[in-house]
Amino acid sequence: MTLDEIVQAVRTAHDSQSALRIRGAGSKDFYGGMLSGELLDVGGYRGIVAYEPTELYITARCGTPLAEIEAALAEQGQLLAFEPPRFSGASIGGCVAAGLSGPRRSQAGAVRDFMLGARLVDGAGQVLNFGGQVMKNVAGYDVSRLLAGSLGTLGVLAEVTLKVLPRPTAEQTLVFAMDADEAISRLNLWGGQPLPISASFWHDGQLWLRLSGARAAVDAAMRKLGGTEVADGGSLWASVREQTHPAFTADILWRLALPSTAGDPGLAGLRAIEWGGALRWYAGEQEAARGAAARLGGHATLYRSPESLRCLEGAFAPLSPAMLALHRRLKKSFDPKGILNPGRLYAEF
Amino acid sequence: MMSAMNDTPFSVDKDALLRRLRLYLPPRCLLADEEDLRPYECDGLTAFRELPLVVCLPENEGQVIDILRTCHQLGVPVVARGAGTGLSGGAMPHAHGVVLSLARFNRILRVDPLARLAVVQPGVRNLAVSEAAAPHGLYYAPDPSSQIACTLGGNVAENSGGVHCLKYGLTVHNVLRIRVVSIEGEVFEMGSEGPDSPGYDMLALFIGSEGMLGVVTEVTVKLVPKPELAQVVMASFADVAKAGDAVAAIIAAGIIPAGLEMMDKPATAAVEPFVKAGYDLDAEAILLCESDGTPEEVAEEIARVTNVLKEAGASNISVSQSEAERLRFWAGRKAAFPAVGRITPDYYCMDGTIPRKRLAEMLSAIADMERKYGLRCANVFHAGDGNLHPLIMYDASEPGNWERAEAFGAEILELSVALGGSITGEHGVGIEKINQMCVQYATPELDAFRGIKHAFDEQGLLNPGKAVPSLHRCAEYGRMHVHRGQLKFPELERF
Numbered sequence: 001m002t003l004d005e006i007v008q009a010v011r012t013a014h015d016s017q018s019a020l021r022i023r024g025a026g027s028k029d030f031y032g033g034m035l036s037g038e039l040l041d042v043g044g045y046r047g048i049v050a051y052e053p054t055e056l057y058i059t060a061r062c063g064t065p066l067a068e069i070e071a072a073l074a075e076q077g078q079l080l081a082f083e084p085p086r087f088s089g090a091s092i093g094g095c096v097a098a099g100l101s102g103p104r105r106s107q108a109g110a111v112r113d114f115m116l117g118a119r120l121v122d123g124a125g126q127v128l129n130f131g132g133q134v135m136k137n138v139a140g141y142d143v144s145r146l147l148a149g150s151l152g153t154l155g156v157l158a159e160v161t162l163k164v165l166p167r168p169t170a171e172q173t174l175v176f177a178m179d180a181d182e183a184i185s186r187l188n189l190w191g192g193q194p195l196p197i198s199a200s201f202w203h204d205g206q207l208w209l210r211l212s213g214a215r216a217a218v219d220a221a222m223r224k225l226g227g228t229e230v231a232d233g234g235s236l237w238a239s240v241r242e243q244t245h246p247a248f249t250a251d252i253l254w255r256l257a258l259p260s261t262a263g264d265p266g267l268a269g270l271r272a273i274e275w276g277g278a279l280r281w282y283a284g285e286q287e288a289a290r291g292a293a294a295r296l297g298g299h300a301t302l303y304r305s306p307e308s309l310r311c312l313e314g315a316f317a318p319l320s321p322a323m324l325a326l327h328r329r330l331k332k333s334f335d336p337k338g339i340l341n342p343g344r345l346y347a348e349f
Numbered sequence: 350m351m352s353a354m355n356d357t358p359f360s361v362d363k364d365a366l367l368r369r370l371r372l373y374l375p376p377r378c379l380l381a382d383e384e385d386l387r388p389y390e391c392d393g394l395t396a397f398r399e400l401p402l403v404v405c406l407p408e409n410e411g412q413v414i415d416i417l418r419t420c421h422q423l424g425v426p427v428v429a430r431g432a433g434t435g436l437s438g439g440a441m442p443h444a445h446g447v448v449l450s451l452a453r454f455n456r457i458l459r460v461d462p463l464a465r466l467a468v469v470q471p472g473v474r475n476l477a478v479s480e481a482a483a484p485h486g487l488y489y490a491p492d493p494s495s496q497i498a499c500t501l502g503g504n505v506a507e508n509s510g511g512v513h514c515l516k517y518g519l520t521v522h523n524v525l526r527i528r529v530v531s532i533e534g535e536v537f538e539m540g541s542e543g544p545d546s547p548g549y550d551m552l553a554l555f556i557g558s559e560g561m562l563g564v565v566t567e568v569t570v571k572l573v574p575k576p577e578l579a580q581v582v583m584a585s586f587a588d589v590a591k592a593g594d595a596v597a598a599i600i601a602a603g604i605i606p607a608g609l610e611m612m613d614k615p616a617t618a619a620v621e622p623f624v625k626a627g628y629d630l631d632a633e634a635i636l637l638c639e640s641d642g643t644p645e646e647v648a649e650e651i652a653r654v655t656n657v658l659k660e661a662g663a664s665n666i667s668v669s670q671s672e673a674e675r676l677r678f679w680a681g682r683k684a685a686f687p688a689v690g691r692i693t694p695d696y697y698c699m700d701g702t703i704p705r706k707r708l709a710e711m712l713s714a715i716a717d718m719e720r721k722y723g724l725r726c727a728n729v730f731h732a733g734d735g736n737l738h739p740l741i742m743y744d745a746s747e748p749g750n751w752e753r754a755e756a757f758g759a760e761i762l763e764l765s766v767a768l769g770g771s772i773t774g775e776h777g778v779g780i781e782k783i784n785q786m787c788v789q790y791a792t793p794e795l796d797a798f799r800g801i802k803h804a805f806d807e808q809g810l811l812n813p814g815k816a817v818p819s820l821h822r823c824a825e826y827g828r829m830h831v832h833r834g835q836l837k838f839p840e841l842e843r844f
Contacts, residue, residue, distance in 0.1 A: 054597040055704050055735075077603050099550075110545065112553050113522050126793045134702040135734035136519065136774035138508045138557045139782070139789050140817065141801050145521065145553035149545070166603035188463050192487060194574040194643065216645030259542040261464040278544045298543035317547040322535050326804065327548055333800030345548065 001044030001063070003119075003127065006156055009040050011125035013339045020339055022152040024063055024091030028098050030304055032151050032315050034343040042156060043091060048072055049159060050133070057116055057133045059161040062093025073164055081108035081165045085241055093157045099149025102241040103199035103210065106191075106275040108165070112148035117161035120147065120154070123335025133161050152341040153349070154334040168198070168212035172222060173233025176207045180270055183207045184277040188261050191276050195221050201240045202273035203247040210237055240274070247272040250283035252305045258298035265292035285309075290317055314347060324348060359445040359813070361425050363402050366447070369423065370405065373415035378453075380404040389448050392433040392440040393495075396697070396751060397780050401428070401442030408453045410530065410566045417564065418534035420447055426813050427532070429560045431472060431503030434495040436698055437779025439506065439559050439815055446813075449564060451502050457481050458567070465572045466525060466542060471502025471565045475509075478570060487572035490517035493775070494683055501568045508557030510775040512608045512682070513639075515733035517573070519775070521556040528567035529555065532806045542569060554801070559777050560812040562805040576641035579607060581678045582654050584663035585632035589613060590709035592634035595661035596732045597705055599638065602657050604650060608639035609733030610682050613712065616689070616727040616740070617681070623688040626681030629665050636663075636732065637678055685729045686740065693725070693742035697754045701765030702736045702774035714764055715739055722757040724750075736774035737765075763788050778816045786816075787823035795823065 013020045019037030026043075029035060046063035053076040060069055066086045073079050083102030084095045096118075101110040117131030120143075131137055131144035147157060178186065183202040190197060190209075198212035209225065210233060211218045222229070230236065239245035248271065256265065260277035267289060272281040282289065286300075293300035299317040302310055319327060324346070331338070331349045338349060363381075370379055380386060381403050391398040402425075407413045420427045426446030433440050442448045454470035457477065461467070462485035467478055475496040479488040492511035493499055499509070505527060508520045517523070526540035540552035555562055586592035592611055599606065612620070612635055617628040628635055636658070640650040651668055658666055669675035681688075689696050703711055712728060719726050725742045739761055743754040762772040762785045772778070772785040786795070798817045802809065818826075 052704075052706075054601045055706065056600060099545075105544065109518070109522060112550055113518065122793075122797070128794050128797055129791075130794065130797075132769070132771055134704060134770045134774070135515065136510055136702050136731075136736045137771035138775060138777055139771050139773050139786060140778070140794065140798050142508070142521065142553055142557050143797065143801070146550055148553075149550055154549075166600075166605060169603070188465075192462060192465055192485065192574055194576050196646075214642070214646045214649050216649045217643050220643050220645050257541075257543040257545050259464055261461070262543075275544055297541060299541070299545075299547045301547070319548050323537060323548065323551075326537070326551070329804035330549060330801065333804050334797065 024094035027087035027090040112145040114163045115144040118144040119159035121156040170215040170218040173230040174227035254282040255301040255303040256280045262296040361445045394438040397438040401448040404448040414534040431500035434499040437777040437781040439779035526569035529563040559816040579641040585629035585665040589634045593708035607641040611730040611732040613728040620681040620688040694744040697741040700776040703770035707768040784826045
């Protein structure tokens, strides 16, 4: 597949004002609002364009499998520090468009924090280049970061440039027995200390911590924290990252993003806590989820559910009228005819 | 010099504007006499000056809303201003406009040590946040060298960095939430105290938008635990290219230092008599590499860094043995601008970023430009993230001197783009680099920026003439856009 084929497909859709549904590997079809429009499969536009380990960046076409990128990085002892889920064969374009980050997010940052540049095909079929390959660049609005999590509604992410980091030299997993309240309070206390905690996961009365960094720092933290050493931490974190852990098994799964210190939102069905207390997963129908999350200063996403429920509830927390109007104006400036992934983020655009 | 201001004409009736503003603002919040306006005529980029019609000093968000609504209704340009320490003229007033100073928004509203965040007003100084957090063992990571004076609102507008941003990130990585008033007087919250928010990442878009999209009235920042220990390695190199290679070698060894700075010989020569940091004056370049963390971690990293530097050909290596010595090593770097200011009547600070591997090329091109323009230049460099600050020395009182300095600077910026970098790493475009935006970006990208501006500020009243050039301006500037990677050395013969 070539960039020109993507451009042509978008121009044709633009001219005929028909909707396109952009798809990389389709590993996150379950995520977000309605899927509508004619399929624009960009999975074939793939390949690593540039990777310079000492400049700390990688540039890849959107269809490049995450696994391929991570393998190339691993050869040089580097990684994508936001640890995105790979699910079944996820592509880098979809990874950025969905904006989902994994267990290391609380320490390292989210997808948007690692965005350095993007090549975008906008809704009129124009190719736009934002950002670049350098670590610091404040010329022009930071469109590259805006694209992370925009679910393809502002353009087809044809190519992305991400900052990469060295792989920590040592990692160790610890487990503690404690209830959810205690886990949240401990995680916040530890968060205020200079400890190399790179991931946390609570499920069913147990809290796992991952320590990452220099050997000496990990060893010192282990002495300080106590807990029980877990021999095969790697497979646990892989199951959290890929959400194959039983904690995530539910027909309906809510994702609550909250201030890390937020108290109990009063919902039943707490399945897991991640990100130092800031990410909480609930199973089952939760009529109160949106209101409870908002009261605590966060928001609730209907993460996994039958499509009928997502149509009814919307996948994402509703925006205020002024904020929705601003979203629509932004959307219109990138996609004047509203042809790119309509309804995938919000039903209104 | 001021022609950017003519991009969009405004006609404003000053008396009518004042009559309206007096309805909302007490006399202490409104300046309109020339002697009161004079201190606001420029920011840190003193070569560009303009007197505003009026300066407003609101004391609460309600007044900010009233001012913006009034300006929106009357079609009056608004330039928001923090401490005015910016180096790109981003806060330079508009001749037909209002300067909206956030100086009185100077309260720290909340420090939450458990949640590791602080809620502050935009006029709070950067360093004041870390001072307020210090009793809890926490601090605010971005540390621009102006941090004793610059404000959080200005940091948000410019996406400010600092010497520690390679490891700890820029403003965009350390701000959780902002409260913004639009030109129409509408209040928006962007971001949250949680890890993310629904919809587009407006927070990321807004940070670094140079006062073009709205006025910030509240900022929630992330606080991070203070490392137990920090130590600095100082290394001398007989050749700048070798120093550049040493930087790459440190990264290749899997080390992300807390700070990684380089100074060339003219910079150390200017600094040493001023601060007596103990710099090697025979070296063509010195590197400062900071490690922080637990004592165990620091010892391990310092040993690794020292080995890498030795292998990279460092002629002299010393490691700070006390906090006092660490601060002394840094003092020279932090005082580089004022030190250069002592040896020249005026200096012009540039802010390009380049891929680190192109450093030697850039420095040798700058040496050629020194001869071409007949001006000296000292270079300090955030080596870890490729952000170069050439300090071009000139004398504004000599006719033609500033024009040569400006042309020298423009050539450095355009070379930064040609080498695969950017015209600005952390100082912003402002008024200063508005022409070079036409070099860095092609028409479709500039149109996209204008589209974003339009979505937030349809009439173009917020900071007009800054950050994003008009189509007309780019046509007038007449330079070809240089796309990264497509044009190798088209201008090589020029230096």
